[in-house]
Amino acid sequence: MASEPTKTLTAQCYCKSTRFTVTVPTSALPLGTHLCSCFICRQVHGTLACFHAPLPTGTSPVFLTPTISIIRYRHSDLAASDRLFCSTCGCHIGDEDIIPDHASGQLEWRVASSIFTEHDESTFQIRSHIFPPTTSVGLHTWLPEINNRKLSSWAPEPNDPNFPILPPPTPTQEFDSDGHERLRGECHCGGVSFTFPRPNHPSFKDDPLVKRYTSPADPQKWLACMDVCNDCRLLTGAHVTAWTFIPLSSISPPLPESLEGYGTLKTYRSSEKVLRGFCGRCGATVFYMSEEERRKVDVAVGILRAPEGAIAEKWLTWRTGKLTYERDGMEFDRVFAEGLKRGLRTWGEGLDGEVLDFEIPLIVSDAIKLHATSPKWPKSPLPRDPKDPPSKRDCCKPKPKTILLARPAAPGQQQPEELSPPVQNTGRITFSMTCVFGETPAPEDPTPAELEPPAEEPPSKRLKIVTTGTDEKADEKVDGLGFQDVWGSKKQMASPNSRRNKDMLWSLIW
Template sequence: MPDTNETQELAISCFCGSCKHTFSVPKSSLPIPLHLCNCDISRRISGTLFTSYITVPADSGKPETTKCTQYHSSDILTRHFCSTCGTHMYLEYHHDGHFEAAAGTLQLDKTDGIVEYVDLMWVEDTKDGGASQFVGRVGDKELKRWAQGSGESKELPYDWKDPSATASSDNSPVRAHCHCNGVEFFVQRPSEKSKLARSGYADLIVPCMDPANEEKVKNKENEAWWLPNPERFLVGLCTCRSCRAALGFDVMSWAFIPKCDVTLDAEGKKPFIESPYWGKIKIYHSSEGVTRSFCGGCGAVVFWDGDEREGLIDVATALLDAPEGTRAESLLCWRTARVSFAEDAVNLGLLAGLETGMKAWAEKNEGRKCVSSGTLAGL
């Protein structure tokens, strides 16, 4: 048995509790360095902007994966996600059989001091820099941006962009899909009918956990907050417990899109359906009135749907395949004044880095339509 004075026990779990594992690491190895991966595969299998994993020591035993779905995302490794709730749990490498666990599955109130985010890799896959421009520093560490693998590829500047990444000139719909293409849909451009949805304010706009906002959050006048300007849908980051547990990673990115603008074909003739959903979509009721959906083939998070909303749904941002890049700036407007449910974040260093980094990005891009002005709801 490991000496508890010299080791730190770490427990991991999916959202529903079907998939669990416990292992120990030497305290001398803390904090464990983590990379934020921006590669196409990571984004398409998760639905979020970047992923990160912790190596599971070989002497802790092989994790139990019978309640996981396996997905062979490449010749290098197999991914495992919970078959019930969709939480991404493990990477299993083919060359030596070692496992890595998704960092967001750690069962800790806070992970600062346990893990340390050190850099961003595979930034070139984003075309526009993606989330690497949202977080430049965590704690006292400046994060390097690597074109491909960490420390073994070209280091990229903050404002790197692929010269070929340009927005469509005809305002055509944007295709969205997971890695295995078991889920595919299209997001049409906003129109007058996009205003017809009804919803209270998202926590991204009005902090709903603050008792002082109890009435304001109801949005009685039904301000179309999901349309910060006539040409774009609102998008932001979330660090709530439920999103972290369902995803398996610390940060989720959601775009708020009326269901009338989500179609199954590019022409917009096949409307959004949910009874039942289409393709390989599976659902998990994470709480009363909330339905989360994910691809049963590769595990990608797809939608968050709440009964209290009428005609509005959260779409996993990283599934969008916009020609200009991961941030889909011709379709989305990024809310940078707040990270949603910041009070639930378990890594305060990463949270602070995102809060500071997104505001800096907004200042650098002030006046562009892809940046939220911060005037919604008087905030």
Template sequence: MAPSKDLVTLTANCLCKANTFTTQVPKSNLPLEGWACHCDSCRHATGAMYTQDSPWPEERANVDVSSLKAYNFSPKYDILFCPTCSTPLFFANTQDLNKKLGVFTGTLKNVSSDLVKTTEHIFVGDTGDGGASMWLRKPNADGTEAKRYKGRAEDENGQLAEAIPYDWPSHDKLTGYEAKTKDPVHIWCRCGGVNLLWEPPSYDGVKDEDLPWFVDPKTHKALAGFCACESCRLFGGVDVWNWAFAELKDIHFPNKVPGFPDSSDALRALVDAKDPSVGSLTYFASSSDAQRYFCSNCSACVFYAWDERNFMVDVALGVLEASDGARAEGTFSWAFGGAIGHLDENAGGWRFDQYQRVMKEGEEWRISRGYPKNWRRLAREKAEGKA
């Protein structure tokens, strides 16, 4: 056995801390190889814009996952998640029980050692617009690029597929910064237990000062941004989390059936009453005044509600289906290249530098597409004397 000074302790835990897994790995084995998937199923089963897992070093037979709930994600894999707080902890191969578990990298502690190296992005084609791969092309400490593939990286014969170039998709295939789509956005989880419709309003004729704080005064699109806090990371099991913002009055039941709660208080009461209208939606109170809503069947994160913002919710980007792609640029004003929320929580750990690279890539991509700076970023830079 390697001396203790040559070992790094890996810890993966869920948001509510009911489930914690630890093991040790030689420093020489780090960073772990990580694979990012952007397929429709992964996004709608977690609420994240992508999933990423690495092999958990310990033998599967030695890992007690009896307290986790299993969702049969595909014929070959289960997602093992905490039934209390939704955190997806492992992918488990159902056909080969000798295969090691794949740990969701967002659940790993933010230690100082560089833990994960992303080697590839698969099923990027499902996103239609590149999704989160646009700011995760070079996420690694050594500067290496994680190549992107429309489907699997290898075909059934083991032949390497052709990687997607940086400029995919072409500019004319994207909605762009200013253009706004009028199509409703479908909110659904992988198992279908959560099925809602969101109709972003036009805000035509509304004065700038009367717009909700998260609505771009020029494009009238809602804000979409990045969060690096531990709670969001553990909620969905990914390292980079993305939220959009919506007023509850604009969310409906399927087929535009009215009656969905127009306040977070009413939403919480409906879920507490186990009203069948909300399907499999449940929540975990991550603090005394905040609720994190998720699907109790498949673990998909759906909403974040805060009592001080009773009229609105944060919406997990991964559960949205928009006509123009996973980023839904026709609906959202993205803060590309801007500051990531709660970045300082990661100081001293490996993720802090990763987030710096994400911001750099987001800025490079914004400039390459000719997008202006997000209005909130401009306001922040002006307040800081940078503009």
């Protein structure tokens, strides 16, 4: 008898120390996937939910890498399963039962669907929220449906013997010695625990850094966003990571820039200029530190202990107008990203009467906004080396690229001048960039007539690229290009190939 057809699906964490496959009968596809928003899943992942697909009974992952690199975390004596995560990068890979499932009588697996190389409606289908917070806002509020499919909600009845769960903690408001409120962040195991104040704390008075990360809608709140980038997905093991942005100096106990030696925190350098911090005991993603701005640290919202609930809405103003790195999210799982985007907007409109679409410095450069009126750039993309086309996976292996910025000498402009030697960068995507005044544009890059220089702009003698590294597919990459212009002011920008960024480049060169 012919055996039943099967399909093998592959998963891996960000650092690739953990890779595995699962082989399932095609009749079992798509694998139903649930989003668990229980406090344990939130505090163990650092996200607003985990994304788990139960494997068919009898199916287990086949590991392609040594399992010695995996850490197991058991949340309590009542735990029915171990939670597994990569010891190097902190990515959660799934839960393995330690007591047999009450229905099947077997030890089962739930794998993190977010780390599979394929995730569409034919492989994994997100169908339900489980343990949604009943009295507060959570991911379930922002994701009521996907692909016109309403997601169901499920939680066991209290005292269900099959689900002997701990009651969720009820955090209380904490205060500093002067009576000002502080919010606690703490991973599930408690190995990383800290507090921070509100942005209107008196000690911050007129601090420009604090202002950058303060809500435009409420001076008591910090900014927060929903990030669907590929890096965070493969570092948390969840489709989306919620972040807020806090001045490093306000974290107590003091957090070193290196993130080293802070309780059970482990660090992982996810790119040349980005350091991640996760709990080495329970695996919670806790911090993101960019070397571009070491005075602030991104804090994973999933570990926050706000009395009002999972999204800490009395502390955070959520950007409801867009997802962060939406393009990554759309490429990985379009129906999820579309559903979340829609749900977030709908919630924002209900709350504020409009969606909030503020920029988050170093995530979406506000510098770009400032240059919105800069001269228009030619329509065609920047000339680039045709032998070295951009590809999605470039972000994993640094590869030199050359972008030549060229423009004709404008009437009255001083003679063309080659700008300072390009700075070779070893970021995630490496560019060397040469900026030349006065060179004839490439034939495929015609310069339209409206490219006249602004009359009173001082000529820039030097444009030094201080950092590069971006995925040109994402307009909003964190590791944007940084420029040091002749006046010494540092500016940030993201993808050099997007229209608006070309406009900004243009204005900087000018």
